[in-house]
Amino acid sequence: xxxxxxxxxxxxLIKGLNQTNMDNRFAFGLWIFLDLTVxxxxxxxxxxxxxxxxxxxxxxxxxxxxxxVLGFICYSGAILVLMVDVGQPLRxxxxxxxxxxxxMLTEVTFCITCYLAVLAIEYAPIVLRNRQLRKVPSFLxxxxxxxxxMPVLAAVGTFLSFFHQGSLGGLYGVLxxxxxxxxxxxxxxxxxxxxxxxxxxxxxxAFVLVTTWAVSKISSKRLVQPSVYRILAMxxxxxxxxxxxxxxxxxxxxxxxxVPRTGAIPAQFYAxxxxxxxxxxxxxxLFGLVPALILIAGARRRSFALQLTxxxxxxxxxxxxxxxxTIQTLAVPTLKFEPFMLYWPSWQEVATFLAVAAYGVIxxxxxxxxxxxxxxxxxxxxx
Amino acid sequence: MKSSANxxxxxxxxxxxxxxxxxxxxxxxxxxxxxxxxxxPPAFPEVNERTxxxxxxxxxxxxxRTFPDSRTVYxxxxxxxxxxxxxxxxxxxxxxxxxxxxxxxxxxxxERCLGCRxxxxxxxxxxRYFNWFDPTWPAGMEKTLNPDVSVRMxxxxxxxxxxxxxxxxxxxxxxxxxxxxxxxxxxxxxxAEACPAKAIVLGDLDDxxxxxxRAAKSPNAFRLxxxxxxxxxxxxxxxxxxxxxxxxxxxxxxxxxxxxx
Numbered sequence: 273x274x275x276x277x278x279x280x281x282x283x284x285l286i287k288g289l290n291q292t293n294m295d296n297r298f299a300f301g302l303w304i305f306l307d308l309t310v311x312x313x314x315x316x317x318x319x320x321x322x323x324x325x326x327x328x329x330x331x332x333x334x335x336x337x338x339x340x341v342l343g344f345i346c347y348s349g350a351i352l353v354l355m356v357d358v359g360q361p362l363r364x365x366x367x368x369x370x371x372x373x374x375x376m377l378t379e380v381t382f383c384i385t386c387y388l389a390v391l392a393i394e395y396a397p398i399v400l401r402n403r404q405l406r407k408v409p410s411f412l413x414x415x416x417x418x419x420x421x422m423p424v425l426a427a428v429g430t431f432l433s434f435f436h437q438g439s440l441g442g443l444y445g446v447l448x449x450x451x452x453x454x455x456x457x458x459x460x461x462x463x464x465x466x467x468x469x470x471x472x473x474x475x476x477x478a479f480v481l482v483t484t485w486a487v488s489k490i491s492s493k494r495l496v497q498p499s500v501y502r503i504l505a506m507x508x509x510x511x512x513x514x515x516x517x518x519x520x521x522x523x524x525x526x527x528x529x530x531v532p533r534t535g536a537i538p539a540q541f542y543a544x545x546x547x548x549x550x551x552x553x554x555x556x557x558l559f560g561l562v563p564a565l566i567l568i569a570g571a572r573r574r575s576f577a578l579q580l581t582x583x584x585x586x587x588x589x590x591x592x593x594x595x596x597x598t599i600q601t602l603a604v605p606t607l608k609f610e611p612f613m614l615y616w617p618s619w620q621e622v623a624t625f626l627a628v629a630a631y632g633v634i635x636x637x638x639x640x641x642x643x644x645x646x647x648x649x650x651x652x653x654x655x
Numbered sequence: 656m657k658s659s660a661n662x663x664x665x666x667x668x669x670x671x672x673x674x675x676x677x678x679x680x681x682x683x684x685x686x687x688x689x690x691x692x693x694x695x696p697p698a699f700p701e702v703n704e705r706t707x708x709x710x711x712x713x714x715x716x717x718x719x720r721t722f723p724d725s726r727t728v729y730x731x732x733x734x735x736x737x738x739x740x741x742x743x744x745x746x747x748x749x750x751x752x753x754x755x756x757x758x759x760x761x762x763x764x765x766e767r768c769l770g771c772r773x774x775x776x777x778x779x780x781x782x783r784y785f786n787w788f789d790p791t792w793p794a795g796m797e798k799t800l801n802p803d804v805s806v807r808m809x810x811x812x813x814x815x816x817x818x819x820x821x822x823x824x825x826x827x828x829x830x831x832x833x834x835x836x837x838x839x840x841x842x843x844x845x846x847a848e849a850c851p852a853k854a855i856v857l858g859d860l861d862d863x864x865x866x867x868x869r870a871a872k873s874p875n876a877f878r879l880x881x882x883x884x885x886x887x888x889x890x891x892x893x894x895x896x897x898x899x900x901x902x903x904x905x906x907x908x909x910x911x912x913x914x915x916x
Contacts, residue, residue, distance in 0.1 A: 297705060
């Protein structure tokens with residue numbers, strides 16, 4: 273997977289983006305959709321850090337290391353794909369040199385870059401806790417010092433993450449030329465700014481739950497106490513309920529006020545198959561309200577099956593939302609005389625993302641093998 | 656002289672096009688002239704209609720009726736040079752898109768463009784094009800390149816700039832004659848010049864005496880997707896109501912006109 277993916281990346285960098293199936297209409301495609309999804313799922317890192325270091329939920333210490341590694345993989349992977357996705361990757365630094373302060377993408381670039389640095393620093397003490405590395409005294413001192421500043425880093429990371437999750441939503445919400453994506457909002461921020469933050473922090477813990485379960489299954493080891501799963505499910509469930517509430521209100525405002533003001537007719541957005549109204553239903557109810565209720569019920573009844581089902585549905589829901597905002601926004605025509613268009617990714621696009629997935633699995637496996645991702649792992653094996 | 660909503664800079668002129676859709680027969684001369692003037696490379700076999708470069712694109716639309724009531728209209732669409740809350744200018748992360756305060760023309764700076772294509776997603780008129788391929792010309796054809804226009808590289812966005820090079824030539828001519836501003840008669844776009852039906856007119860929309868300004872004030876003139884509030888500087892004109900409806904002119908305005916008979 274990694275080999276084919278690296279070959280596809282090479283083709284895109286050497287021959288250009290004509291290797292993809294993106295075009296002048298679908299300026300964004302599979303890569304942006306999946307980038308937004310993995311960054312939302314990677315929110316588990318900062319939000320678990322926030323719950324642990326700022327809100328002092330000490331039970332989550334059992335998964336924080338794993339969450340940080342997952343966050344690092346999600347963010348670094350997304351940035352890697354972005355570097356292939358832009359037409360002139362060597363000009364990426366221009367955003368820092370000629371920043372347009374009005375652009376949401378500028379905000380995203382600044383925050384993601386800074387946050388990746390924070391994640392790398394947060395990753396360092398996990399690496400330094402390796403038994404072999406601990407034999408070096410200076411590493412031990414460095415790790416100790418890093419631990420002292422960890423709450424500060426968690427706070428900085430939380431701030432940066434909140435902001436760029438929001439900016440990613442803002443990317444679409446500010447598109448006044450795209451009535452399907454454009455949203456009213458508060459001050460300079462469209463409603464999607466807040467909805468992206470909420471959906472990311474709601475699904476981040478669910479993703480940590482899913483990955484912890486998957487690693488536990490694959491390694492045939494108990495990694496955390498059931499209570500940790502319950503906390504993650506409860507946090508995710510209640511945040512998802514909040515998200516669905518706000519999303520519902522936002523949809524009503526959008527359909528009844530925002531869209532008519534732009535001269536568009538809401539029903540037209542859903543007149544193009546396969547993007548019927550079922551997408552809206554699936555986004556809000558099937559992959560929003562339903563997993564929220566399942567997660568809460570699962571946490572209350574101590575049913576891990578329900579917690580896992582709810583978490584999987586919640587992760588699928590955030591992916592569907594990012595798909596709608598990216599792909600459906602571009603598919604819906606704005607001019608009455610232009611056709612509705614669809615897009616299918618090329619094998620190079622799919623392979624590039626598979627390479628990132630492979631990179632993630634390899635990095636996580638190595639971290640799991642050599643580092644202490646789950647501090648309670650050894651204690652739990654004795655029972 | 657007035658202040659720009661976007662940058663606060665001073666605009667001396669507000670250049671725009673007025674396109675008479677009742678005259679346009681869809682011949683595509685405007686698109687061809689534009690490509691030749693602005694060094695847009697010819698399409699080669701791998702390019703399709705979704706990945707090609709056409710700063711001026713002619714859309715065909717119909718009234719949806721059957722013969723003998725079937726009617727066709729052609730919409731030549733270029734960058735609409737939005738004036739207010741310009742969608743592409745505000746989204747570009749590295750200021751590679753700007754509005755020229757002297758002309759009101761929205762320009763792309765290919766040398767600074769990252770190729771993120773956010774501006775393309777933001778543009779409701781699909782008037783921005785990405786260089787998916789390396790620009791190449793058949794052997795010998797490179798001699799026809801316009802020396803006043805830079806060729807763009809692969810991986811950047813480009814679009815209509817109302818023949819910026821021609822504006823510069825007109826400015827240089829005015830400067831040589833000791834004038835501060837150009838003579839409007841010296842500046843026209845390749846599309847307007849090439850149109851055999853004289854359907855396209857370029858002019859200063861703020862100059863009451865310009866033909867474009869007068870045409871833009873016609874009761875049958877409209878702008879595409881006017882309700883989005885982007886204040887485009889490309890006007891379309893048609894005496895046919897169904898065409899104006901198709902162009903998404905302000906429906907309320909059209910209906911009030913219809914009720915007045």
